[in-house]
Amino acid sequence: MTVGDLITLLSACNRDAPVRQAMNPFFPMAHRLAQVLPSVDETGRPVVHLAEGRDEDSQFGHLPPEVAVALAWQSPIQPPPRRPRRTDAR
Template sequence: MTSPEMTVGDLIDLLSGCDQDAPVRQAMNPFFPMAHRLAQVVQSVDEAGRSVVYLAEGRDADEQLGYLPPEAAVALTWQGPVQAPPRRPRRIAGGN
């Protein structure tokens, strides 16, 4: 990407390597990562007269799908990888 904003061409390039049958979801809010179902693509014009494309979720209550999977949040660098705590040795019943 050469501009600070992703362009439609950038998005097409990134999507070209993906499974074309996979559903498209939108990841929102890095501090409380949630997954949303996309319902619309709308082209409009911004305040400077430039063409802008919006990806939007629908109006239905089930468009927010819940928490973003941890591996997606890690890949987006919204979270660090979480490792399981080290296991402690098991205690023996009736003993030490």
């Protein structure tokens, strides 16, 4: 993804919405995005790094299940099938 791709995707979003970063597919968490850092990679090409905050409240907790499913980090969870209740057979 390029900066242009990111701008295009973000341009369809509410400009007042807070930005969150999804992290770690094995323990999906939501983090506050705090910095955008232009840099260069090892070959000298420009890259942009998105960094999470360093404050205690930078991690918001678990990623919403629908986001983890959309990222294919989790399978859709189906409720277990209902079984008839056991009756007291006295």
